[in-house]
Amino acid sequence: MEEQDLRRHIAAAKRVVVKIGTSSLVDADFSVSQDKIDAIVDAVEARMSAGSDVIVVSSGAIAAGMAPLGLSARPRDLATKQAAAAVGQVHLAQSWGRSFARYGRTVGQVLLTQADAGQRERARNAQRTIDKLRQLGTVPIVNENDTVATTEMRFGDNDRLSAIVSTLVSADALYLLSDVDGLYDRNPSDPGARLITEVRSGKDLEDVAAGDGGELGTGGMAAKVSAARLAARGGVPVLLTSASEIARALDAADTGTVFHTRPASKLSAWKFWALYAADAEGVLRLDEGAVRAVTRGGTSLLAVGITAVEGDFHAGDIVEILGPDSAPVGRGEVAYDAAELATMLGKNTRDLEPHQRRAVVHADYLSNYATRL
Template identity: 60%
Template sequence: MNVRESIATARSVVVKVGSSAVTTFEGGLEQSRIDELVDACEARMRAGSDLVVVSSGAVGAGIAPLGLKKRPQDLATKQAAASVGQLAMVQAWAVSFGRYGRTVGQVLLTADDIARRAQHRNAQRTLDRLRTLHAVAVVNENDTVATTELRFGDNDRLAALVAHLIGADALVLLSDVDGLYDGDPRRGGARLIPEVTGPDDLDGVIAGSGGALGTGGMASKLSAARLAADSGIPVLLTAASRAADALSTAEVGTVFAARPERMSARKFWVRHAADTSGAVHLDDGAVTAVLTKRRSLLPAGITSVVGRFFGGDVVDVCAVDGTRVARGVVAYDASELTSMIGKSTGELPSEFRRPVIHADDLVPLVR
C-alpha cells in the first residue's frame, strides 16, 4: 500500500486546521470556512473513520471582537484574545458539526499536559472516551494559561503529539499552502515536492516562518510532519481549500512516508513529549554502546551528572562534547548517581546494580 492510499483508508485521523484557514483580521472567525471543513470531515467519518480536529485560531478569533489592529505580541494580550477567541471558536465548530447531529467536545492542552506522564495518560483517556461516545474532539493549545516556557510552540507540533497520543493512522495538516515546495511558491519558480520518504528528499528545501495570523509557518509544519512520520504515522500536508480531496482520495499536496515500525507510546513520550530534568555525560565507549548496540546505560560509562533529578525522571544523555545523543528514564536520583560515576557493576552495593537507564527506556536522538 502506498502512502496516499494508507492515508485515504486510515481508520483514525487527526486533522489540523491552521489559523489562516478559519479566521480573518476583519471578521475574526469565518463560519463558512469552518462549514466547508466540517463537510469534508463528516464525509470521512461517514466512510468509517474516527476523526479528531486540532484547530488553531483562538487568538485570531479574538482579535476583531477586542478591536485589536494586529496579532498581539505580549503574552497578556495574547491570552486575553485567546480567552475571547476560544469560546467563539469551539462554538463555531459545535454549530457546524451540529448540522449533522454530532456533539463536539473541547480539549485544551498545555505542553505540561503532554510532558508529564500522568497528565499525558489522562489526556489520552479523555480523547479515547470522547471517541467511544461518538463526540468529535476539537483540540487546541490552552493559550489562556500557557506561558512561554510551557508552550508547544505551535499547533502543528501539538497535532503530531495528539496523533501519536491516540494511536492515529494518519495526520492531515491543512493550512493556506497546497503542499511543500523547495522554495517560496509566492515568488515563482518553486517546485512542489509530492512525497517525502527521507531526509534526501528535503535537500535544498527552504521553509519559512508563520504568517500574520498564526505562529506556525512551513518550518513548523515540516517539523511536525517529520515528527509524526518518525513515530510511524503517515502525513498529508495541503491547503484547507483542498480538504475534501485530502480526506477522500488524498491525491493532493505532499505526503510524508512513515517509518516502518511505529514507536511505542513510552518511547515517543520520552523522545518528543517529556521535559528533561537534567543530564548525564558519557565517554565515547558508552555513547557507542547506547547508540549503535542499543545497550542499557551503566555507571561505568558516565563521566558527569548535571542537574537535580530523581529516579523516574527523563534526562538528556550527552556525548563528551555536550551534544545530546539520547534521552532516557533514569533509575536513580542525581545524588545517588554522583557517587556511582565510573564504577563497574561489581564495585557497587547490590541495590545499585540495575542499569542507570534501561535500554527499553532509552531513545536515541541521532541515527
C-alpha cells in the same frame, strides 16, 4: 510502500487527526469565519460518514479573540495573548459547535499544554478523554491552552501539538492543512518552484527552503515539515496540503505532499513520548565511549560512561542525555536519584555496591536521536 499506496492508505485510514491552521479559520478582519469552518466540517462529516474517526486540532484562538477585543495586530506580550486566547476559544468553540450541529454531532473541547503531555499520567488522562469523547460520538476539538501556557509550557505551535496528539491516540494518519497546497522546494510564489509530492527521509529535504509563520499563525512551512517528520517518526503517515483542498484530501488523498513512515525505525509509544513530549527533570553527560554504545541501540547506559549529573531528579524521572560536546544523544528513564548517582560516576559495575549494579538507564527505557528521520 509506493507513493500511491500510501495515499490510498491515508484515504482509507480509520482514525485520523486533522490539523487546521489559523489562516484557514479566520477572515481578514481576524473574526472567525463560519463559512470557512462550515466548509471544513462538510469535508470532515463526509469522512466520518464513510467510517473514519476524526480528531480536529484547531489553531486560531488568539486570532479569533483579536476582533472582539478591538486588536488590529497580533499581540506580542504574553498577558494580551492569553487574554485574546481566552476570548477567542469561546468564539472558536461556538463556531465548531454550530457547524457540527448541522449534522447532529456534538463537539468537545480539549485544551492541552506541554505540561499535560510532558507528564505520563496527564498524557494518559488526555488520551482517555479523547478516546471517551470518540466513543460517545463526540468530535474532539483539540487546541493548545494558550490562556495559561507560558513560553516554558508551550508546544511551540499546533503543528507539533497535532503530531504528538496523533501518536498519543495511535492515529492511522495525520492531515496538516494550512494555506499552502503542499511542500515546495522554495517559496511557492517564486517562478520555477517545484512541488514535492512525497518525503521518505531527510534526503528528500536537502534542497528545500521552508519559511516561518505568517502574520496570524506561529507555524510556517518549516514547522509543518518538522511536525510531519515527527509524526512519521512515531509511525503516523502525514498528508500536508491546503485547507481549500480538504474535501479532496479527506476523500482520495490525491493532493499535496505525503510523508512516509519508516517501520524499521519506528519508536514505541513510550520511547516516542520520552523523546519528544516528556519533561526532562535532569541531565546526564556521557563520555565518547558511552555515546557510541547507546547510539548503536539495544545497549543500556552504565555508570562507568557518565561524567556528570545535573538537576535534582528522582528514580523513574526522564533525563536528557548529552555527549561530551553537549550534543543531544537521547532521553531515558533513570533508575537512581541524582544524589546517589553522583556517587557512582565513572565506576565499573563490579566496583559498585550490590544495589547499584543495575543499569542507570535500561535499554528498554532509553530512546536515542541517532535514528531520527
